[in-house]
Amino acid sequence: MNTLRKITLFQFRNYSTAGFEFNAPVTCITGLNGSGKTNLLDAVYYLCYTKSYFSAYQQNSVQHGVDGFRVEGLFTKDDRTETISCKWKQGKKDITADGVEYERPTDHIGKYAAVMIAPDDMELVNEGSEGRRRWVDSILGQVDREYLERLMQYQRVLLQRNAWLKMQALKPSPDSVELEYYNEKLASDGTYIYDKRRIFINQFVPILQSFYQRLSGGREQVTAIYESDLAKGSLEKLLKQGLEHDLRLQRTLRGVHKDDWDFVLNGLPLKQYGSQGQKKSFLFALKLAQYAYLSMEQGHLPILLLDDIFEKLDQQRMEALLNIIKGPEFGQVILTDTHAERVREAFGSSADIGFIHLQ
Ligand SMILES: Nc1ncnc2c1ncn2[C@@H]1O[C@H](COP(=O)(O)OP(=O)(O)O)[C@@H](O)[C@H]1O
Numbered sequence: 206m207n208t209l210r211k212i213t214l215f216q217f218r219n220y221s222t223a224g225f226e227f228n229a230p231v232t233c234i235t236g237l238n239g240s241g242k243t244n245l246l247d248a249v250y251y252l253c254y255t256k257s258y259f260s261a262y263q264q265n266s267v268q269h270g271v272d273g274f275r276v277e278g279l280f281t282k283d284d285r286t287e288t289i290s291c292k293w294k295q296g297k298k299d300i301t302a303d304g305v306e307y308e309r310p311t312d313h314i315g316k317y318a319a320v321m322i323a324p325d326d327m328e329l330v331n332e333g334s335e336g337r338r339r340w341v342d343s344i345l346g347q348v349d350r351e352y353l354e355r356l357m358q359y360q361r362v363l364l365q366r367n368a369w370l371k372m373q374a375l376k377p378s379p380d381s382v383e384l385e386y387y388n389e390k391l392a393s394d395g396t397y398i399y400d401k402r403r404i405f406i407n408q409f410v411p412i413l414q415s416f417y418q419r420l421s422g423g424r425e426q427v428t429a430i431y432e433s434d435l436a437k438g439s440l441e442k443l444l445k446q447g448l449e450h451d452l453r454l455q456r457t458l459r460g461v462h463k464d465d466w467d468f469v470l471n472g473l474p475l476k477q478y479g480s481q482g483q484k485k486s487f488l489f490a491l492k493l494a495q496y497a498y499l500s501m502e503q504g505h506l507p508i509l510l511l512d513d514i515f516e517k518l519d520q521q522r523m524e525a526l527l528n529i530i531k532g533p534e535f536g537q538v539i540l541t542d543t544h545a546e547r548v549r550e551a552f553g554s555s556a557d558i559g560f561i562h563l564q
């Protein structure tokens with residue numbers, strides 16, 4: 206089990222300097238709106254992944270008016286204790302474990318896993334494919350280093366190929382050595398990514414289905430179907446066949462950067478036909494399945510971070526959710542809510558809950 210024991214924040218969002226301890230299996234952060242609950246949860250996420258869950262711009266995590274921040278955490282994993290420190294200053298990131306800097310910051314990714322469930326995550330169900338790709342990549346990238354490296358390489362080469370396509374509109378070059386190189390690289394990394402995503406979805410769907418049933422208690426059948434151009438043929442062939450089209454539109458139209466996952470309920474697209482409640486159950490099932498998948502692959506229970514979920518769930522789904530996360534297949538839970546009593550009541554008076562009250 207991964208456990209965060211302590212956290213220290215320095216110039217992180219609304220915190221100048223602050224420290225908090227997590228002494229119980231469940232910690233509830235309470236306080237009024239704007240008191241910094243989500244920021245504190247995000248700081249925990251930052252320690253695990255060296256990036257914010259909510260903002261793609263690191264600068265946003267720096268307290269207004271200063272030029273850097275630091276977040277430090279004391280973790281235990283099995284019987285070992287380790288201090289992780291993440292410093293960010295004017296674009297430069299320093300990550301240390303017990304004072305020793307990582308050679309590559311990505312070496313830290315996956316060491317302490319966390320799964321966040323936050324209100325805006327409904328985008329995963331309601332919006333376009335990009336968010337779903339990012340979500341799957343974030344899961345596979347932390348259990349498979351080669352996946353992460355090949356994905357970054359694929360994205361780099363894709364940009365180069367697209368630049369080459371744009372160039373051709375201005376100044377066509379009959380020499381196709383460059384193009385061949387791009388095609389080969391994309392095909393090699395793309396095939397690896399495709400295979401991993403296929404294996405992943407096969408393992409993932411049964412877990413998703415089981416959580417959906419436990420959450421909804423309903424009889425509806427859910428699934429997630431992996432859609433990829435590569436199901437139609439090798440990427441190398443697709444790139445060759447599609448060249449004319451690519452040249453016309455000046456970008457690469459086929460490949461794993463177009464992949465998607467269809468979420469399906471009783472044979473119909475969830476996005477169009479699912480009720481709000483069914484979509485919520487689906488989203489929570491996705492996240493719990495992510496948790497179960499990570500713990501299975503990594504051999505450790507991640508930290509579960511729940512932001513304001515009591516606002517969003519009806520009584521029945523909430524009880525089902527709490528019953529699941531109280532079970533032995535879940536570890537440390539950190540959650541936020543405006544009302545301490547509501548959380549105390551929901552978990553039951555015998556539950557071991559620590560409270561952090563923010564002013
Ligand atoms: N970079 C920043 N510097 C200073 N304050 C910030 C920064 N980013 C957000 N805040 C402040 O943090 C507060 C919001 O905190 P948040 O964690 O979202 O609160 P809660 O989740 O308790 O509603 C707001 O008052 C906001 O102005």
Ligand SMILES: [Mg+2]
Nearest residue numbers: 242243244513
């Ligand atoms: Mg909040």
